[in-house]
Amino acid sequence: MNTLDKRANELDQADPLRTMRNQFHIPNGLIYLDGNSLGLMPLTAAAKVAEVTGNEWANGLIRSWTDAGWFHLPTTVGDRIAPIIGGNPGEVTVADSTSVNLFKCLAAALHLNPDRQVILAEGDNFPTDSYMAQGLAGLVPDVTVRYFESHENPADCIGDDVAVVLLSHVDYRSSRIRDMTATSKAVQEKGALILWDLSHTSGAVACELNNANADMAVGCSYKYLNGGPGAPAFTWVNQRHAASIRQPLSGWLGHAAPFDFSREFAPADNARRMVCGTPPVISMAALDEALKLWENVDLAALWNKSSEMTAFFIEAVEQLCQGHNLTLASPRNNSERGSHVSFELDGHGFEVMQAMVARGVIGDFRSPSTLRFGFAPLYLSFQEVLQAAQHLAEILETREWDNEIYRVRGAVT
């Protein structure tokens, strides 16, 4: 047994979360390093979905809005997410997609900061963040989107016209973590509000929204939270804004009394005002069930395991793949790196990832040249991390990737 093998075994044996993987369906032989795109299915999710469909819907029908708690899902599911992101009960709602929630929060921030009309956004953020800001700016005269580039410090780009700064806590390509406390403070000192996108954070990386005194946050529940494909997204609002925040997607389920059927909208007096229309209950139920797994998770151990896994992967790849022009595109310092690791590989990155997939190691490729590997600390083992690096080394060494079957591109990458 070589040194890396030995280390992987030791790390697995010392892992306090090592039994959590038994709670998930892991397809036979698959090394799944794409939990940052779509998390594994918790074993209980299938039964939950069957119950909601085959009983709550089929038998309970309209009565289940009350009897099965459907009506309260946006807040009950939100309360399950709150501790994972450093929020308190009553602060998180689950509804709509991350994109839609970004729109709500950006508009709400402009309303809270009415003398300023610029949205400051990361030029290299995940595109939908920019697109939603652009959509809002295209709709509301005088509102504009200003970008800062990755070499710039966002706080340095805040003039007295910036109402809100939209940042990803963990960068979707590089995995770089922004210091939430320091950045929130610097942004607020310049008179702007801070909106965090936690899509690559929640469930894998330490996050303390209240301790950081952030203003708002949104995030995705189908990645490290394992809520299922397209599971509804979450929104967090700092309690100090709860009574004054207004968002324009003011649908009936955000109303203070939705079944009074009054003509004028009056927002709920709590976070529920961030909810808009009727939630997709079956998808919500799968997420609800997935989140029950978190009740017994030692979060500090989880954040630590994430760091250890990504560090171990970097070490293994750099040792095993020497001479193949892989360049680490993620921070080397543990405290600055989220739960995925990116390597740049010019020229044949797409083909290499396809060859990995063919071997049963699933990561993803981000155009033009990024190989991205996500490490869900809740269910992965260090042995899997090492095996992934070994497969990568073999594919590069043998040029297995250099085959026309790996050049075909689909609609989704």
Added chain:
Amino acid sequence: MNTLDKRANELDQADPLRTMRNQFHIPNGLIYLDGNSLGLMPLTAAAKVAEVTGNEWANGLIRSWTDAGWFHLPTTVGDRIAPIIGGNPGEVTVADSTSVNLFKCLAAALHLNPDRQVILAEGDNFPTDSYMAQGLAGLVPDVTVRYFESHENPADCIGDDVAVVLLSHVDYRSSRIRDMTATSKAVQEKGALILWDLSHTSGAVACELNNANADMAVGCSYKYLNGGPGAPAFTWVNQRHAASIRQPLSGWLGHAAPFDFSREFAPADNARRMVCGTPPVISMAALDEALKLWENVDLAALWNKSSEMTAFFIEAVEQLCQGHNLTLASPRNNSERGSHVSFELDGHGFEVMQAMVARGVIGDFRSPSTLRFGFAPLYLSFQEVLQAAQHLAEILETREWDNEIYRVRGAVT
């Protein structure tokens, strides 16, 4: 056998759709007249949801976005809805909630009609329609919402400042049908666009969007389309607007090339530009499966059955419940009435509906005094219609409703 019984039997025997009810799970002993709030579960939906969860998600994981067709669900499911509402393939997308889609379409209409800034809305429409218009008007300076009252003709209320008129095709309380062709024409002749809400139309009432030359439409898929609780809603856009329409919820899945990850939003060159973020796949799949039932449905027979059922219910109630102060609150003329029937009952309407529910007859109560009964023509029998009227008569005759257990109100009514 009395005359009404005989008629019910004859109508059931002559019903060309009578075997369709075998495709649905009908809880034992339940007479379900709330398919206009949440439709019954198609028997195939449970298996579909199990497959999507336990195989496509569990085993396929991220690959299912391509391999299981998840990526294309907004348009493939939309294409199944198109013929039911008089649309063509490629014109309908399924995404988000009806409320969110109302916002998209209202904003898109203002963009298409840039010299006008008033949204003309029905004062008595389903509240979320008004709330979404209010949310948009609160966000965009100079945009306002103007209401017309139910005794007014909307076209008479259109000045040269009205950009778009938002109307429900079938009124959620009274069931009154608006003439889609005549109204669309009258609105357009005044220089405004017409946006139809088909929530109480689609799947129960004849609707020919293209023949009526409408501009846009949205609607709900969990009522007569049986898509499951909170199933994603649909949006239809007239082909003449397809290339020019812009909507502000411009998320990455409405982008022309979402996986290019470009910074600037560029809308898809088709109806997909109405899509925003990642769809809730499990809920979408249930809807997709439910819509397969429609491939063999004779739509003309369905629309006719809807009229016959509601007419028969009115006749039975008026005959059996004489002297109990029930007042028909729906049009008596078949061609003016949708697929639900409302009666006003002052003072104890809520309690009467609770007593009906206790007997296994589920309709709903709409504050302050409306008893509403929905007749899904796809799966109900005329015998059930008659039995519902008989239960209502007995409850009124014996004052069974006058019991404290029927006075308790829940969060959802």
